[in-house]
Amino acid sequence: MLAGIGSALIVLAGYHFLVAAPRLRAVQTTLGTHDGLLGGGGAEPATQRINALEAAGAAADRELKALSARIEALEKVAQSETPRVGFLRYNAFADVGSDQSYALALLTRDGDGVVLSSIYSREETRTYGKAVVKFQTSQEASAEERSAIAAAKAAAS
Secondary structure, eight states: OHHHHHHHHHHHHHHIIIIIHHHHHHHHHHHHHHHHHTTSSSHHHHHHHHHHHHHHHHHHHHHHHHHHHHHHHHHHHHHHSOOEEEEEEEOSSTTOOTTOEEEEEEEOTTSOEEEEEEEEOSSOEEEEEEEEETTEESSOOOHHHHHHHHHHHHSOO
């Protein structure tokens, strides 16, 4: 019986040195390469590296959301600016020269804004303002005001 146990131990030792040990070394080499690629030095540094990468990804997502919100706010500001301007000088009365009267349209890209008119006569100057929505005035517009609005509408945006 002792001889059987001794033989089994010899076979087990041979198996260990010839089969198990080389495979164990190959697995350790693979794990070392894996940990080296992820930050080096064992399982804990690899886990820390993965956690750091996840935290960096979450921070990048938060920054992307913040930047998207800023871009959206800037786009709203850009749409509310007045890139469409129409200006027309004219003589309101036959006895007054030099085109002292004018109509000025200040509109957004959507055609919202104001049209200002100044009518000059020898005795006085009057200024009028009218709201404009989608290139249409809320009140009756003069031909000169309509021309200023048309010029603003034709302006490059």
